[in-house]
Every structure is written in C-alpha cells, then in structure tokens.
Amino acid sequence: MGDIGRGLIAVGAGLAVMTGMMTGAGQGYAAGKAVEAVGRNPEAEGKIRSMLILGAAIAETCAIYGMLIAFLLMFVFQ
Amino acid sequence: MILSSGQPIVVQVEVFSILLVTAGIFVFLFMVNAAIVKSDPLAKPKGLVLIGMLYYEFIQGLTNDNMGKKTAVKYGPYIGAIAMFMAVSNLSGLIGLSQPTANYSVTLTLALITFFLIQSTKIHYNGVWGYIKGFFEPFAPFVVMNLFGLVAPLLSMSLRLFGNITSGGTLMQLFYLFTGFLSSLFPFIGNFNFIGVFLAPFLHSYFDIFSGLIQMYIFIMLTTIFIGNEIPQE
Numbered sequence: 001m002g003d004i005g006r007g008l009i010a011v012g013a014g015l016a017v018m019t020g021m022m023t024g025a026g027q028g029y030a031a032g033k034a035v036e037a038v039g040r041n042p043e044a045e046g047k048i049r050s051m052l053i054l055g056a057a058i059a060e061t062c063a064i065y066g067m068l069i070a071f072l073l074m075f076v077f078q
Numbered sequence: 079m080i081l082s083s084g085q086p087i088v089v090q091v092e093v094f095s096i097l098l099v100t101a102g103i104f105v106f107l108f109m110v111n112a113a114i115v116k117s118d119p120l121a122k123p124k125g126l127v128l129i130g131m132l133y134y135e136f137i138q139g140l141t142n143d144n145m146g147k148k149t150a151v152k153y154g155p156y157i158g159a160i161a162m163f164m165a166v167s168n169l170s171g172l173i174g175l176s177q178p179t180a181n182y183s184v185t186l187t188l189a190l191i192t193f194f195l196i197q198s199t200k201i202h203y204n205g206v207w208g209y210i211k212g213f214f215e216p217f218a219p220f221v222v223m224n225l226f227g228l229v230a231p232l233l234s235m236s237l238r239l240f241g242n243i244t245s246g247g248t249l250m251q252l253f254y255l256f257t258g259f260l261s262s263l264f265p266f267i268g269n270f271n272f273i274g275v276f277l278a279p280f281l282h283s284y285f286d287i288f289s290g291l292i293q294m295y296i297f298i299m300l301t302t303i304f305i306g307n308e309i310p311q312e
Contacts, residue, residue: 054299057292061234064241071248 013073019066026059092184095175099167137161144302149309153302156195160188161298168243168290171250172282179290180243182236189236192301196231199308231304235297242293246285253281 034052038045113126123131137158141150167178178184201209213224257274 053292054296057296058238061238061241064238064245067245068237068241071245 009073009077013070016066016069016073020063023059023063027056030055030059090181090183091176092178092181095170096167096178096184098175099163099170099178103162103166133158133162140298141302144299145306145309149306153195153305156191157298157302160191160301161294164188164239164294164297165291168294169286171243171247171286171290177243177247179239180247182240185236185240188239188297189232192235192304193232195301196304196308199305203308203310231300235300239293239297242289246289250278250281250285253278 030052034048037048110126110130114130117123117127137154138150141154141157145153164179167184171177171180197209200212204212213221213228215224254271254274257277258269258271261271261273262269
C-alpha cells in the first residue's frame with residue numbers, strides 16, 4: 001500500500017470518529033433535560049441521575065461504533 | 079498444537095484471564111458462603127455476609143422492577159452471575175490482566191446467551207406456532223423488518239460492551255506511549271515514565287472503573303428489560 005493509501009485510511013478513520021458529533025449534542029440535550037427535571041422536583045434527584053447516566057451511556061454507543069470503525073481502519077488495513 | 083488442516087491453534091491471552099477471573103469469583107463466593115453458614119441469623123449482618131446480602135438485594139430489586147416477581151425468581155440467578163462475571167472482568171484491567179470483555183468472542187457469547195433466553199421466553203409464552211406467526215405481524219411483508227429486529231439487540235449489546243472496553247484499553251495504551259515519549263525528553267531520568275504515574279490513575283478510574291461498571295449495569299438492565307418485554311402482563 002502506497003503513501004496515498006495510508007493517508008486515505010487516516011482520513012477514513014478521522015471521518016468515522018465524526019459520529020461523535022451528534023452523540024455529544026444528544027448527551028448535552030439529555031443533561032439539560034435532567035437539570036430541568038431536578039429543578040421541577042428536587043426530591044427525585046437520585047433517580048434522575050441514575051437514569052441520566054444510563055441514557056447517556058446508551059447514547060454513547062453510537063460514538064463507540066464510530067471509534068471501533070476507526071480502530072479497525074487503523075490497525076487492520078495497514 | 080496444529081490442526082489437521084495445517085493451521086496452528088492460537089490460544090488467546092483472554093482465555094487465561096477468564097480462568098483467573100472465574101477462579102477469583104469462585105474463591106470469593108466460597109468465603110461468602112462459609113461466612114453465611116457461620117453467621118447468626120438474628121444478629122446484624124456484617125462483613126462478607128453484608129456484601130452478599132446487598133448484592134442479592136441489588137439483583138432482586140432490578141429483576142423485580144423489570145420482569146415482575148414471578149419470573150424474577152427464575153431469571154435472577156442468571157442476571158446475578160453475568161453481572162458478577164462482567165464486573166470483575168471489566169475491573170481486571172486494573173491489576174494488569176488483559177480484560178476478557180475486550181475480546182469480541184466473550185461479549186458475543188454473553189449476548190448470545192441473552193438472545194437465546196429472549197427467544198425461549200417468547201416461545202414459552204406464545205407457543206411455537208405463535209412465535210413463527212409473530213414474524214408476519216402486522217402483515218406479511220414485515221417479515222424482513224422483524225428479522226432485522228431479531229438480530230439487532232444481539233449485535234448492539236455485544237458491540238457496545240466490546241467497543242467500550244476495547245476503546246478504553248487502546249486509549250490507555252496510547253496514553254502510556256505518549257507520556258513515555260514526553261518523559262523521555264527530560265534528561266537523567268532515562269526511560270522511566272514519571273508523567274504517566276501522576277496522570278494515569280484518573281484515566282484508569284474513568285475508563286476501567288466507571289465505564290466498566292456502567293457497561294455492566296446497562297447490559298444486565300437491557301437483558302432484564304428485553305426478557306421482561308416478552309412476558310405478557312396479567
């Protein structure tokens with residue numbers, strides 16, 4: 001594989017990690033909604049926190065997939 | 079060892095760490111069992127007995143909430159077992175083992191067990207004919223989408239766990255390489271990675287402890303929710 005091929009692999013890996021963009025937006029939205037919920041009824045704070053962490057971790061899966069693809073590109077196609 | 083077709087059998091490192099993890103869990107459970115047998119049932123629980131009771135209550139609360147009391151008794155032991163195995167194997171990176179869950183075969187196996195449990199619960203409550211008929215609902219062309227929906231939880235659950243643990247491990251490797259390079263710029267110290275010593279604990283506590291335990295929690299939560307969905311409400 002030539003230099004251009006290796007460079008294209010790097011570009012592809014970089015593009016794959018861009019799945020993290022919308023994940024960040026989604027997690028921020030979820031955190032904002034959680035703050036609103038705590039403001040509305042502060043006594044449910046513990047439950048809201050655990051649900052926020054669960055939801056954020058599930059939303060993060062998408063970014064993790066992108067990262068997996070990037071790792072595959074970097075380490076498998078050398 | 080060599081197969082008859084001439085290809086060598088590769089024994090992956092994770093096999094040994096699985097053995098170590100299961101041996102550790104086994105010894106710990108024997109200790110808890112001995113402590114429970116010796117303890118006074120009327121006195122306040124403490125030590126290992128307390129840990130065992132808290133763990134039991136955690137699993138019982140989770141399964142009761144998502145599956146209902148009757149089925150929770152049946153599926154509780156499985157949930158407790160995979161929760162313990164996953165938690166210990168995710169944390170095993172802290173003592174330098176290569177994590178078993180960073181191998182796709184292990185996470186796929188765990189997800190496959192859950193997948194077959196979901197399908198068997200479905201067959202148990204709907205009958206074989208009802209199970210097959212369920213694929214053609216609401217009308218016949220939906221069979222394509224239903225088949226994709228059948229495989230989707232298997233892929234997403236196994237890849238989520240695998241991706242999280244693998245990315246954590248790879249990032250820590252890159253981090254150690256980078257700090258090793260940075261500290262090699264200082265004179266007199268040689269190859270001792272002293273910057274990594276100060277910065278690594280924070281990253282380890284995020285990638286190994288926080289991320290590992292959260293992924294374990296999500297896996298058992300999704301397992302109970304998926305199985306609970308198949309149980310008809312009475």
